[in-house]
Amino acid sequence: MKLTTKGxxxxxxxxxxxxxxxxxxxxxxxxxxxxxxxxxxxxxILLKLKRAGLVVGVRGPNxxxxxxxxxxxIMIADIINIVEGKMEAxxxxxxxxxxxxxxxxxMTHDLWDELSRHIELFLxxxxxxxxxxxxxxxxxxxxxxxxx
Amino acid sequence: MKLTTKGxxxxxxxxxxxxxxxxxxxxxxxxxxxxxxxxxxxxxILLKLKRAGLVVGVRGPNxxxxxxxxxxxIMIADIINIVEGKMEAxxxxxxxxxxxxxxxxxMTHDLWDELSRHIELFLxxxxxxxxxxxxxxxxxxxxxxxxx
DNA sequence: ATATTTTCCGAGTATTTTTGTCAAGAACAA
DNA sequence: TTGTTCTTGACAAAAATACTCGGAAAATAT
Numbered sequence: 506m507k508l509t510t511k512g513x514x515x516x517x518x519x520x521x522x523x524x525x526x527x528x529x530x531x532x533x534x535x536x537x538x539x540x541x542x543x544x545x546x547x548x549x550i551l552l553k554l555k556r557a558g559l560v561v562g563v564r565g566p567n568x569x570x571x572x573x574x575x576x577x578x579i580m581i582a583d584i585i586n587i588v589e590g591k592m593e594a595x596x597x598x599x600x601x602x603x604x605x606x607x608x609x610x611x612m613t614h615d616l617w618d619e620l621s622r623h624i625e626l627f628l629x630x631x632x633x634x635x636x637x638x639x640x641x642x643x644x645x646x647x648x649x650x651x652x653x
Numbered sequence: 654m655k656l657t658t659k660g661x662x663x664x665x666x667x668x669x670x671x672x673x674x675x676x677x678x679x680x681x682x683x684x685x686x687x688x689x690x691x692x693x694x695x696x697x698i699l700l701k702l703k704r705a706g707l708v709v710g711v712r713g714p715n716x717x718x719x720x721x722x723x724x725x726x727i728m729i730a731d732i733i734n735i736v737e738g739k740m741e742a743x744x745x746x747x748x749x750x751x752x753x754x755x756x757x758x759x760m761t762h763d764l765w766d767e768l769s770r771h772i773e774l775f776l777x778x779x780x781x782x783x784x785x786x787x788x789x790x791x792x793x794x795x796x797x798x799x800x801x
Numbered sequence: 802a803t804a805t806t807t808t809c810c811g812a813g814t815a816t817t818t819t820t821g822t823c824a825a826g827a828a829c830a831a
Numbered sequence: 832t833t834g835t836t837c838t839t840g841a842c843a844a845a846a847a848t849a850c851t852c853g854g855a856a857a858a859t860a861t
Contacts, residue, residue: 565829713858
């Protein structure tokens with residue numbers, strides 16, 4: 506999986522927008538100042554999110570950005586997938602689909618595959634609303650509790 | 654989390670060693686050839702794993718590397734943590750410990766914290782033996798099955 | 802002992818990714 | 832119009848990653 510500042514900034518910015526939901530439109534410069542991010546860098550990120558339809562942006566005076574839908578409908582996994590590109594934890598993909606090393610072994614394929622799925626499942630369960638409400642903790646309880 | 658080729662190479666190499674467990678010592682060049690990795694690059698990686706005590710290496714003719722313990726005792730999380738450095742998915746750490754943005758908000762702290770824990774939990778459950786036996790699939794079943 | 806094989810180790814280089822800047826253009830409102 | 836603000840792409844700096852190199856140390860065989 507890829508998790509860089511870009512993804513974090515995106516989540517931060519959208520969290521900010523979620524908090525400011527009532528106000529008409531929030532300017533990039535405001536978000537950037539509040540969250541301490543380079544505003545020009547944030548531009549790129551919000552642009553991607555806009556193209557993907559997660560936010561709407563209007564230009565001109567009193568313009569800015571706004572969430573396109575309810576905070577509870579926007580999942581963290583979506584945000585990250587958009588700005589970072591689809592999560593890719595494989596590492597042994599070949600064009601043919603099945604991965605073959607020189608000796609034909611690629612025992613680890615399933616591992617990266619499952620990890621990817623696992624992360625996506627986790628982040629797919631958490632919405633922006635969960636974050637602003639602080640409902641994040643405790644979500645990652647062990648898969649099978651009776652194993653412990 | 655950080656997952657680069659270094660981590661993948663490490664898991665690949667150790668998987669290779671796990672398969673070759675019976676033979677005395679496996680040379681870097683053999684692993685590199687089989688797994689199609691640059692052997693000089695693999696050197697660095699195996700060195701780290703050796704310093705961490707996961708493998709033992711002897712030099713000289715008939716030398717090479719060998720797992721330090723049973724494949725079922727070596728967890729993927731350990732391998733990755735060693736070669737990539739401790740996983741760090743936070744993003745809002747300040748020297749003071751508690752993270753404060755310009756406006757004092759850092760709602761996303763808990764999120765990265767939980768994600769990190771979640772990934773580590775997953776990779777901490779899987780051993781080298783699971784990989785060579787193909788016991789990886791199905792481990793990432795949804796946290797609460799009755800939710801679906 | 803000497804040569805050979807292999808790991809060990811530090812340093813260095815190259816490539817890619819990330820991060821951030823700039824400048825010109827477009828939409829909008831007053 | 833005039834000024835504000837987003838839009839867009841091209842570009843540059845910085846950091847991380849991937850990989851190489853040259854040699855030293857250890858073990859072995861001859």
